[in-house]
Amino acid sequence: MNKKIFALQADVCKALAHPIRMEIIHLLREEELCFAKILEATGCLKSNLSQHLKIMIDKGVLKVRRDGQCRYYSLLSRKVGQACQLMHEVLFQNIKDQQELIKNI
Numbered sequence: 668m669n670k671k672i673f674a675l676q677a678d679v680c681k682a683l684a685h686p687i688r689m690e691i692i693h694l695l696r697e698e699e700l701c702f703a704k705i706l707e708a709t710g711c712l713k714s715n716l717s718q719h720l721k722i723m724i725d726k727g728v729l730k731v732r733r734d735g736q737c738r739y740y741s742l743l744s745r746k747v748g749q750a751c752q753l754m755h756e757v758l759f760q761n762i763k764d765q766q767e768l769i770k771n772i
Contacts, residue, residue, distance in 0.1 A: 678726055679726050679727065681726075682723050682725075682726035682728050683723075683728065683747075683751070687709055687711060687715075687716075687719050688719050688722070688723060689751060690708075691705060691709065691719065691740075692723075692728070692742065692747060692751050693748075694708055694709075695729070695740060695741055695742050695748070696748035696751075696752070698741075699732070699739045699740060700739065700740060700741075701737045701738065701739050701740075702716070702737065702738045702739075702740070703737075705720075705740060720740060727743055728742070728743060728747055729741065729743060730742075730743045
């Protein structure tokens with residue numbers, strides 16, 4: 668396999684590697700949301716949220732649609748939400764396994 672593919676994949680993963688960005692993906696899994704709704708849900712500063720959204724758009728994770736003065740954001744692919752959900756499940760399985768190990772010590 669071409670090593671360039673792995674570099675591109677790593678870039679996308681870097682775009683996801685922040686708690687606020689993971690929260691944004693979680694929010695957008697079911698519906699597109701306007702900037703104000705994402706701002707309210709995350710509690711970010713406007714400028715900070717704008718930076719996070721721009722990174723995810725630039726890396727092909729999100730798309731934006733303008734409607735008048737409002738900007739609406741959605742996942743470019745539902746598979747991004749599915750991938751993040753799988754990572755979430757792996758995390759919880761690891762926590763469960765660790766708790767079981769501690770209990771048996």
